[in-house]
Amino acid sequence: MNIIIRKGEKKDLPGVLALIHELAEFEKAPDAVTNTVALMEEDGFGEKPVFRFHVAELDEKIIGIAVYFVKYSTWKGRGLYLDDIVITEKYRSKGIGKKLFDLYVEEAKKIGAKQLHWQVLDWNVRAIEFYKRLDARIEAEWLDCKIDLK
Amino acid sequence: MNIIIRKGEKKDLPGVLALIHELAEFEKAPDAVTNTVALMEEDGFGEKPVFRFHVAELDEKIIGIAVYFVKYSTWKGRGLYLDDIVITEKYRSKGIGKKLFDLYVEEAKKIGAKQLHWQVLDWNVRAIEFYKRLDARIEAEWLDCKIDLK
Numbered sequence: 001m002n003i004i005i006r007k008g009e010k011k012d013l014p015g016v017l018a019l020i021h022e023l024a025e026f027e028k029a030p031d032a033v034t035n036t037v038a039l040m041e042e043d044g045f046g047e048k049p050v051f052r053f054h055v056a057e058l059d060e061k062i063i064g065i066a067v068y069f070v071k072y073s074t075w076k077g078r079g080l081y082l083d084d085i086v087i088t089e090k091y092r093s094k095g096i097g098k099k100l101f102d103l104y105v106e107e108a109k110k111i112g113a114k115q116l117h118w119q120v121l122d123w124n125v126r127a128i129e130f131y132k133r134l135d136a137r138i139e140a141e142w143l144d145c146k147i148d149l150k
Numbered sequence: 151m152n153i154i155i156r157k158g159e160k161k162d163l164p165g166v167l168a169l170i171h172e173l174a175e176f177e178k179a180p181d182a183v184t185n186t187v188a189l190m191e192e193d194g195f196g197e198k199p200v201f202r203f204h205v206a207e208l209d210e211k212i213i214g215i216a217v218y219f220v221k222y223s224t225w226k227g228r229g230l231y232l233d234d235i236v237i238t239e240k241y242r243s244k245g246i247g248k249k250l251f252d253l254y255v256e257e258a259k260k261i262g263a264k265q266l267h268w269q270v271l272d273w274n275v276r277a278i279e280f281y282k283r284l285d286a287r288i289e290a291e292w293l294d295c296k297i298d299l300k
Contacts, residue, residue: 016224032226033225034225035224042188043227055217058179070198071231073219074166074170076182082268083221083223083224084224090171097286116296119294119295131295136295136296138294139293141271143271143272143289144291147266147284147287148226
């Protein structure tokens with residue numbers, strides 16, 4: 001398999017959004033995705049880009065993504081938040097996720113981030129095992145709070 | 151009481167950090183704060199600012215803060231993440247937090263945010279009640295994952 005891991009480009013966004021939809025299905029929230037390619041173009045490549053990403057590509061198809069943004073912690077300072085890391089089902093357990101995660105760590109160090117931060121669903125045992133192997137601190141004490149804006 | 155609620159400035163940072171330390175004491179993690187005024191000056195007012203904040207001021211003393219940054223959700227798009235909202239103990243339950251929260255919502259709408267997002271500790275009953283009154287969706291299903299970088 002000739003899998004290419006590289007920085008994400010504008011042309012990758014339809015493939016990225018397809019994987020985001022696949023993740024939402026897996027996370028039992030298929031209707032929660034309101035994002036679109038047009039919005040992603042603006043938020044990733046517009047005047048004030050918010051997110052950046054890496055992709056895993058095989059035969060010109062996006063089979064894996066890691067999407068992140070610069071975050072801030074009043075306790076620790078600048079950090080890099082991993083909003084999503086997704087490998088399409090067929091290609092899991094082949095080390096692609098680890099390669100994408102390593103690039104995320106590299107990117108974080110490059111911007112002087114003091115902390116990596118992300119979330120995982122409490123029933124996603126496979127992902128939790130993966131993160132434990134990376135020596136992540138996993139805590140149930142923090143509740144997630146959200147308000148959607150119209 | 152002549153409390154002024156306004157946008158945070160560089161000169162406020164020592165007072166802001168003092169409140170961050172007060173919060174860390176309250177959250178039972180007094181040693182977790184490694185942030186400094188110098189780092190905050192860079193992250194808030196340097197070449198690439200990451201966070202912005204509002205303050206509540208009384209007699210030239212900072213008695214409340216709300217600190218946030220632009221975040222990204224692959225599902226929803228651009229959002230505004232509230233990293234901390236703190237009112238010094240003496241001035242709680244006087245509506246200052248609500249005023250700061252309202253400004254946070256206003257700021258989010260201004261940048262076209264699709265979602266407000268923050269976290270609360272599961273034992274912080276008073277804060278949870280406050281957020282419930284704001285109609286926030288509070289979920290225990292997401293576990294928090296972190297790795298500190300050297």
